[in-house]
Amino acid sequence: GEDVEQSLFLSVREGDSSVINCTYTDSSSTYLYWYKQEPGAGLQLLTYIFSNMDMKQDQRLTVLLNKKDKHLSLRIADTQTGDSAIYFCGEYNFNKFYFGSGTKLNVKP
Amino acid sequence: EAGVTQSPTHLIKTRGQQATLRCSPISGHTSVYWYQQALGLGLQFLLWYDEGEERNRGNFPPRFSGRQFPNYSSELNVNALELEDSALYLCASSFDFRAGAQETQYFGPGTRLLVL
Numbered sequence: 001g002e003d004v005e006q007s008l009f010l011s012v013r014e015g016d017s018s019v020i021n022c023t024y025t026d027s028s029s030t031y032l033y034w035y036k037q038e039p040g041a042g043l044q045l046l047t048y049i050f051s052n053m054d055m056k057q058d059q060r061l062t063v064l065l066n067k068k069d070k071h072l073s074l075r076i077a078d079t080q081t082g083d084s085a086i087y088f089c090g091e092y093n094f095n096k097f098y099f100g101s102g103t104k105l106n107v108k109p
Numbered sequence: 110e111a112g113v114t115q116s117p118t119h120l121i122k123t124r125g126q127q128a129t130l131r132c133s134p135i136s137g138h139t140s141v142y143w144y145q146q147a148l149g150l151g152l153q154f155l156l157w158y159d160e161g162e163e164r165n166r167g168n169f170p171p172r173f174s175g176r177q178f179p180n181y182s183s184e185l186n187v188n189a190l191e192l193e194d195s196a197l198y199l200c201a202s203s204f205d206f207r208a209g210a211q212e213t214q215y216f217g218p219g220t221r222l223l224v225l
Binding site: 004031033035041042043044045088090092095096097098099100101102 | 142144152201217
């Protein structure tokens with residue numbers, strides 16, 4: 001459960017959709033999360049998904065979980081400049097939390 | 110409702126000194142977690158306290174230690190500071206996952222530690 005991987009950067013234009021991807025190694029993870037970190041701030045929980053779910057939608061956010069491939073994604077519809085931040089993928093497994101290194105999303109006007 | 114609070118916001122120490130960081134969880138949360146976020150790196154899990162006991166720790170040397178008080182607040186102590194300990198230290202709190210609570214962690218704003 002220690003290897004949670006994310007791409008480091010993603011750049012999109014305002015109004016487009018953003019898709020941030022994450023892979024994890026431990027199939028026994030029970031919860032998977034997406035957090036947002038804005039400059040100089042702590043982490044803000046965006047959404048989470050239980051491992052027995054395939055998809056979760058919350059307004060502009062859609063989380064997809066492919067357990068077979070151990071792949072988690074976060075789709076942000078109609079991306080705004082205020083969405084520019086670092087997005088962390090995380091998992092909970094056996095009393096420990098593991099996070100990826102974060103994907104820096106840059107939204108161009 | 111107040112969120113997770115941490116103090117101090119910034120801390121400057123010299124190599125070899127000790128640092129003490131503090132965290133107050135959200136009211137009702139019994140678990141407190143500590144993470145290190147070094148510049149340009151992701152979050153590294155440090156410690157997990159629940160009901161006053163250490164439940165788990167990450168791959169950090171013993172000079173990183175802490176405790177949780179009866180009011181569920183927590184301290185992180187870093188002894189014999191090294192330059193590479195410079196980082197943002199984040200505290201998070203939650204209900205006890207093992208009790209089946211379907212909740213997650215809420216993070217504080219962090220303490221930025223600089224070791225000179």
